[in-house]
Amino acid sequence: MRGKTAVVLGGSVAGLCAAGVLARHFDEVIVLERDRLPPDAQHRRGVPQSKHPHFLLNSGRRAIGEIFPGFEEALIAAGGMRLMPAMDAAYCEHAGWAPRKAGSMTMVYSSRVLIERVLRDKVRELPAIEIREGVTVTGLRSTRGGTARGRVDGVEYRAGNDSGHLSADLVVDALGRGSSVADWLSRAGWPAPPEKTLDAKVTYTSRWYDLPPTDQRPQAWWWKHLVITPTQDTGDHPEEHEFLSNFFPIEGNRAIVCMGAWGIRMPREVDAFEAAADRVRARSFGRATRACTPTSGVHLTRSTGNKWRRFDLLDQPPLGLVCVGDSICAFNPFYAQGMSSAARSALILAEVLHGHDVLDLAFFREFLTRQKRSLDVPWMLAMARDQAYEFATGSEVVAPWRRKLAARLSWPVFNAINATSREDAYVERTFAQVFNLDMSLREMTTDVRFWFGIARYKVRQRLGRTVVPGGFDDQQDPPGTDFTGQTRAGSSPYAETGLVND
Incomplete structure (x- = not known):
């Protein structure tokens, strides 16, 4: 064991993966979650992005499978679908529909809420982990902040009308994009970590649908997933031709219809959403949407900028603290990198814990160095596209x-x-x-x-x-x-x- 108590801030994908790792190295792992967690695959306030499509990339599937053996099988048993996109998706590229042809890649399709439900089920199988719901983290406890011996050694919280604190040998920040951990560290004496940012003004909008029964679908509806890429035509065309559009299959004979774009206002009302789907450059997209039965309103997201808090660049990183998921590095969601990057960070934490007997400076330096190398991979991909837009803002805007x-x-x-x-x-x-x-x-x-x-x-x-x-x-x-x-x-x-x- 590397310590008695580890405290994880946040019970979403990043926090649950971290908890699964820590359960092998600490006597007790306490997950503090602000929401009351639903017993089934349902939306909750703390994960508004769950209303949009989520890809779990192959590297993320493998990482979660190492942390929670049997995860993929459990996800499929719960309704997830293992598909081969090259055969099961109709892909509209610049010149029209791509040919259907077997490829090397498979993916598991499901909703974000189902992924989280299956992860929660796996976490609850581990006796060392306790999930405390309805708990808001209000601060950190630390000693000698900003010095060579500075260490985070606990958290402060509020639960209803009560408040308290927990001592911890290790604290994991999985609070997401809105994490206040960097601010709490600054108040305790640590310098703010340098930040890399790039916001390409991406907005996307989604609506959930029930699919028609299989025997009532058109004969041409062989596909399970529709992808329409933005036009590359530089002439006059409807702005909907600039959309990246997904008709994304999930469990329960349902689909999430999602449209998004760089620098374009997206529809947020039902009538406007349906009209926009009809104007997407491939007509099959609107026809498929009209053939389905809507089961939700329209959900719109603008919080899509890339942001990397570079704790690895601090001369004196806070001992006793690691950050995972969007709390350390958040990506433009278009690139489907968030969950997989979070799982990869958790797996790195597992490997570094296995190689160190004490949580000293060498441990945290190695974790930050290896995490940085891992995050470089998705970050470079996000920059390659988002830096091409003249309206992008942030530290990573190029000449x-x-x-x-x-x-x-x-x-x-x-x-x-x-x-x-x-x-x-x-x-x-x-x-x-x-x-x-x-x-x-x-x-x-x-x-x-x-x-x-x-x-x-x-x-x-x-x-x-x-x-x-x-x-x-x-x-x-x-x-x-x-x-x-x-x-x-x-x-x-x-x-x-x-x-x-x-």
Whole structure:
């Protein structure tokens, strides 16, 4: 055991993952949660983002599975769906519908509230963990703040009309974007951690629907997930063509219809939402939405800026405290990185705890260093896109020439990767690894084989020698033809690389 008591601030995904790790190293783990937690998969005040789609990336699935063995199986048993996006999603890219074709990546689709419910069930199986509900954390207790021996050694809280404090050998901040921990540390004598910020003015809006029974759906409705990317047309078009739109399947024969955009006001009333769905550039999106039965109002979110509190840069980091999830690094939710990054941080905490007998400066330095390397991966991805917008604000805004270069190159490069992935398994797998945070953008951009594959595909495209077609008319239903196995001269597209697509 590394100590007697650990206290986790917040009972959402980040806090629950941290608690699961700490239960192996502390006599007792106390989770303080402001909300009263629902017994089932239901929304609660402290997680307003639960009303929008959430991807659990493969790296996050694996991390949670290591912390809570059997998590994925329990999620699927509760209604989650393991799907292959390349086969089960209809994807509308710049030139139209992409071809349907088997890929290397699978994902588990479910609502955020179901993920949290399954995690709570797993946490309650661990006798060392106690979840205290209806408790608001009001401050930290510490000694020698800001000095080499400065340490956080407890928390203050309020529960109803009562207040009190808890002593702790380790405190984990999982309070999310709105965490006040940095302010409490400053009052106790620590300097404020430097912050990296970039807000690309993303707004998104969602509504929940019941799907029609399977036997009442149109014959062309083979897909389970619809994705409509923003137009790359620079001419006149409705602003809805700029939306990134998702018809996102979840448990219970339901879907979340979500539309979002950079720098555009999004509809928040029902009539405006439905009208906007009809004007999304692929007509199937509006038709699918109209075929379903709405079960909620319209939910809108503007709190989407990227923000990284760099505790790793402090000369004297506060001993006794680690931060995970959005409390340390919050991302533009469009990139689906939050839950997976939080789970990865919890797994790093597990590994560092395993390697240290005492919670000394060396322990916290190693955790912060390894966490920083982990967070670099999703942060670079978020910056690559959000820095391309001239209306973005924050410390990470780049020079105009770099912004213009990013804006000019990002879509053509993305299009080339997507097209090449249809016929080159190495490119497809590599990009899937980057998307799932298993590989950094830097590793991909320095991979000679990756760029050779793209260049080779572009040559074949110019010579008319590509095989798998693309760019199907987005005014028609997405084609359900399975192009898996269609290759040049009937041979496998993976034969040249020696790779097998599993």
